[in-house]
Amino acid sequence: MNNRINRLDPLSFPLQGKALIEASAGTGKTFTLALLYLRLVIQHGGDQAYRRPLLPPEILVVTFTNAATAELRERIRARLVEAAGVFQGEASDDTLLQALMQQLPADQHLRAARQLTLAAQWMDESAISTIHAWCYRMLKEHAFDSGSAFDPQLETSExxxxxxxxxxxxxxxxxxxxxxxxxxxxxxxxxxxxxxxxxxxxxxxxxxxxxxxxxxxxxxxxxxxxxxxxxxxxxxxxxxxDYIGQLQRVFDEAAKQKAFQAKKLNTGHRAGY
Structure with missing residues (x-):
């Protein structure tokens, strides 16, 4: 088993098989994920690419919260639009998008731009959802296979x-x-x-x-x-x-010094404790 940790290059990261990306907060996970999404849309990656370009309904992306889902969808949509402009010849300071364009033959740039534009327009149908929403969708679509109800109710709180x-x-x-x-x-x-x-x-x-x-x-x-x-x-x-006796003597001494109101804690009260 290979436990070696490699630095992530989003332009050469394999798009097939299993891989784990470890990253802490604020290190650009969404940025990297959006670029990997672009590569799937334009079938980038050589031998590691899929056999055909993929569209948003065919790319599953799951996250934890509804807010994160909405943000991820909009970030990817914006990235698709930006990349489409780059492949159409618009100027950009994004070095990764420039490198991505240079790795595709010039005669494929317009094709890639069309695919990116189509994907951006289709993002409302993208398979980006929370984990529980995706499970709900699968149970509903495969009710016979899963043995579940045809109209299950999604409960987000127990x-x-x-x-x-x-x-x-x-x-x-x-x-x-x-x-x-x-x-x-x-x-x-x-x-x-x-x-x-x-x-x-x-x-x-x-x-x-x-x-x-x-x-x-x-x-x-x-x-x-x-x-x-x-x-x-x-x-x-x-x-x-004789802890009780010691405590009683402490209270008696405190009473002599008027450390508390004797009417509220008199000798009778203290004897009861």
Missing amino acids: QAWQQQASEDYWRCAYSQLPVDELALVVDCWASPDLLLKQVKPCLDKLAYLANPPGSALQLIQRYQQQRSAQLDALKAEWRAQ
Whole structure:
């Protein structure tokens, strides 16, 4: 396996096979992608080119957000128009476009200009979309092969479904419990919203979680027992070390110095702690 990293040359980058481009933010990924797009449109690349020029509906480009999709489409459209002008003889300071034109025989310049112009006019039909939008399109177009519905609904957020699942679970598992048992649940999660908030970070780790050894109520009761035992042990340690007595003396000394309002935290209140 070849792990060598080469400097990217967008004019000689292979247009067939598999390749990985690694780049950080602001290094010109969109600029490079647009130039590779031009090369596919004019069938540039010699032996590494496709057998025929490609049109926008035949070139798949996927990204992450709708905003990035719109920006990418407009950047590529503008690049196509600019390149078409260069191949028609317009002056340009873009050295890459000049080099691209020089690598094609002069008798192919007008052909390339026509292909670039046609591609720019066809960009509204380009296969540039988000990953989820592309998957949605494929499932819809190949419903028989994928076994999916003929009119699937694209959901870009799971929040509403997660909220409904949390409320359904709360209603089925907790709403019919006796008052004393329900009090244990509410002590952990006061509402379905808080239940979802605590459970949500675990949803993408379900494969790593073991099956619970008991019902949800049994787990809560076990947790309450463990917490009560830990608190009892902590209280016993405080009594053994006379931490409470030390704290009481600190409060008494602070009261003499009027460090706090005695009416709001009097001796009776402090004894209760």
